[in-house]
Amino acid sequence: MSDSSYETIRIDKQDGITFLVMNRPEKRNAMNPQMHYEMDRALPELEADPDTKIVVLTGAGDTFCAGQDLREYFRGLDDNPAERRRVGEASERWRNRRLSGYNKPTIAMVNGYCVGGGFTQMLCCDFAIAADEAIFSLSEVNWGILPGGLVSKKLSDAILPRHAMLYACTGRTFGGKRAEEIGMITQSVPLAELRKVTEDLARELMEKNPEVLRATKQAIRAVRTMNDDQAFDYLAAKSAEIKLRDKENAYSNGIKQFLDDKSYKPTFGAYDREKAKSE
Ligand code: COA
Numbered sequence: 001m002s003d004s005s006y007e008t009i010r011i012d013k014q015d016g017i018t019f020l021v022m023n024r025p026e027k028r029n030a031m032n033p034q035m036h037y038e039m040d041r042a043l044p045e046l047e048a049d050p051d052t053k054i055v056v057l058t059g060a061g062d063t064f065c066a067g068q069d070l071r072e073y074f075r076g077l078d079d080n081p082a083e084r085r086r087v088g089e090a091s092e093r094w095r096n097r098r099l100s101g102y103n104k105p106t107i108a109m110v111n112g113y114c115v116g117g118g119f120t121q122m123l124c125c126d127f128a129i130a131a132d133e134a135i136f137s138l139s140e141v142n143w144g145i146l147p148g149g150l151v152s153k154k155l156s157d158a159i160l161p162r163h164a165m166l167y168a169c170t171g172r173t174f175g176g177k178r179a180e181e182i183g184m185i186t187q188s189v190p191l192a193e194l195r196k197v198t199e200d201l202a203r204e205l206m207e208k209n210p211e212v213l214r215a216t217k218q219a220i221r222a223v224r225t226m227n228d229d230q231a232f233d234y235l236a237a238k239s240a241e242i243k244l245r246d247k248e249n250a251y252s253n254g255i256k257q258f259l260d261d262k263s264y265k266p267t268f269g270a271y272d273r274e275k276a277k278s279e
Pocket of ligand 1: 115140
């Protein structure tokens with residue numbers, strides 16, 4: 001199923017997995033203002049959509065994203081500070097605020113070039129699976145700016161400083177395998193397997209209790225900048241939040257299926273959610 005009310009993005013739904021596609025292949029999916037506004041509108045809609053369990057962010061054609069649109073986002077707004085401000089806010093909002101704190105798991109499926117500003121949404125997704133053939137570049141240094149918006153920040157949060165320094169200061173290109181090696185993505189696979197590996201991960205995640213998953217992924221992000229006392233308190237509160245929100249009662253059902261029914265081992269997979277619902 002596809003939503004035709006957007007022009008620069010595409011939404012394809014398939015058995016719980018929603019592919020959110022940056023869709024300007026003729027411009028290598030460079031982000032123009034319209035794309036930022038459409039993403040900013042689509043993400044909250046998908047968050048509330050019962051048919052969307054997982055969001056996979058990817059690019060149309062053979063590119064993930066060529067970064068901000070140099071014509072429409074940069075040169076076109078140089079003399080329009082008010083619009084630059086509005087678009088700038090939408091640009092950060094859909095990626096940093098919406099994607100980073102998303103209530104559902106998000107996977108970036110990097111199918112080709114990922115350049116400059118395109119790093120931000122890749123890094124803001126919970127997981128990133130890239131093709132070995134993908135080409136990453138922090139190109140900003142090559143055309144007179146630094147990796148702005150939140151690119152430098154997201155990059156420095158994700159990888160070790162020596163790597164961030166090298167790639168930001170040289171703009172040097174690197175492939176999926178190198179991106180995996182430096183911990184910038186989750187996994188790199190041959191392009192021919194990219195979609196299958198991404199869907200397998202999505203299906204694995206869909207087996208888990210969504211409230212437990214939501215709290216877990218938000219906690220993993222949040223504790224990075226906390227001290228031990230803060231993290232201890234935050235995690236206790238987040239655990240209480242699961243019990244409050246979880247109508248499936250994962251905790252009791254998980255323990256019951258292991259201790260009483262002896263029907264599964266948590267080490268090797270999730271408790272049976274369907275069975276738990278019918279009891
Ligand atoms: N902004 C605006 N237009 C862009 C763009 C961008 N970031 N990236 C690509 N395009 C446009 C090109 O201008 C070209 O438009 P045209 O057909 O009207 O001339 C079209 O997309 C195809 O680009 P092209 O360079 O011919 O494709 P390619 O496959 O040979 O190369 C890239 C792809 C991504 C390597 C190359 O386009 C590139 O280096 N783009 C700039 C990326 C960048 O520096 N982004 C940082 C922004 S923060």
